[in-house]
Each structure stands twice: as structure tokens, then as C-alpha cells.
Amino acid sequence: MKIFIDSADLEEIKAANSLGLLDGVTTNPTLIAKSGKAFAEVARSITALVKGPVSLEVTSIQWEGMLAEAHALRKHGDNVVVKIPMTADGLKAVKALSAEKIPTNVTLIFQPVQALLAAKAGATYVSPFIGRHDDIAQDGMLLVKDIVTMFRNYAVKTQVLVASVRHPIHVIESAKLGADVVTLPLKVIHQLIRHPLTDAGLKTFLADWEKVSNKSLT
Ligand code: G3P
Secondary structure, eight states, X not given: OEEEEEOOOHHHHHHHHHTTOOOEEEOOHHHHHHHTSOXXXXXXXXXXXXXXXXXXXXXXXXXXXXXXXXXXXXXXXXXXXXXEESXXXXXXXXXXXXXXXXXXXXXXXXXXXXXXXXXXHTOSEEEEBHHHHHHTTSXXXXXXXXXXXXXXXXXXXXXXXXXXXXXXXXXXXXXXHTOSEEEEXXXXXXXXHOOHHHHHHHHHHHHHXXXXXXXXXX
């Protein structure tokens, strides 16, 4: 399962990238706004830093505008994946971009058939938002399970990119279901690394080593 960071903050992306485990980046207009920087500057910096796919989102509502934006976004790098909202116009844009072999990530997927339609249009990735489901007392993981099952039934090549991830259990469940990618806030990436028993165990090992190290022969 590939691990992307869901961020437009360059320091966060650098920190995740320095672990050597980062496969790509996803952004959205909210994350760009949160970065406090101009979009072009953010896009240029991220695509230069990360070799893997970088999702940059269009903000046009009409498909013609989405196409124009897609072509402009791709100027930031060959690793740019054009993020398109799950709307009728979005599907038209995905179909056209797919014919041009431009990779796309269809975002704001909240029910399984939306993912199937996006795949039929030729999307490279579909992004089910699981945390936002959980936020309103619906089971976000069920959405992933349904999409993965449907894609397997028809050997669909579109990758399932699990988005709106809130905690490590979402990551474990995504991997158990066979999702292709999870995109994670930096906080969740750190949560995946740490365990209190690892910390406690290491503390004990180091304290015990301290007692004997000066007696050691090597
Ligand atoms: O980038 C899309 C998605 O991951 C947003 O997550 O936390 O705003 O629901 P969130």
C-alpha cells in the first residue's frame, strides 16, 4: 500500500519525505489556503521536492475550465495528478484527460457508485473520504470495502486512494481491505511509527545497558 501525505505545508512534506517512505502527495484548496502561500509557489515547491505523484486540484465548475486548468497544472511537472471533483462536469473532464493520458484523481467520493463512474471515465485514482463519513456517524471503511470489492469484480485498474484519514485504525483497515493508497496528515504518519510499549521497552534497554556498558569487553 502506498503512503501519501495529505498536506500543502512544505515543512510537513519535507519531514515526511525525510523518512524515506513517502510515495506521493495530495493537496486540496483548503490545504493550500492553510499553507498561507500562493498556489503556484506551493505547487512548484512540492513537485520539485517529491518525485512521486502530486495531486493538485482544479477549482473550475465547468469541464472546459477544468481542462484548461489541468493543462496549466501539468506545467508544474510530469508528476502532477489533476484532482477533479466528482460531478457530471468532472466526469467529462476526466474522460477527456484520460484520452490525453493525463493522470487524474477524482475527489469527494462519498458513495461506491461514484467511484465506479469515475473509473469508467478513466480516472487514475478515486478518493473516498472516510473520516467525513465517520464524522456524521456513517461507516467510512464500508465505503472503501464496497469500492475495492466492485473494482476487483471487474478488474478495474483505477487505484483506490483512501482520503480524509483521521487515525491509524483507518490505515490498518485500508491495508486489510487491499486499498492501493492512503493519504495521511503528518500527525497520522507519526502515530503509525510510535507505540508506548516501544518507547518503554527502549527506555528499559538503554537504562540496563547503562549499568553494564562500562564493564563490556567491546
Ligand atoms: O485531501 C482530501 C481529504 O484527505 C481531506 O480530509 O480531513 O479535510 O476530511 P479532511
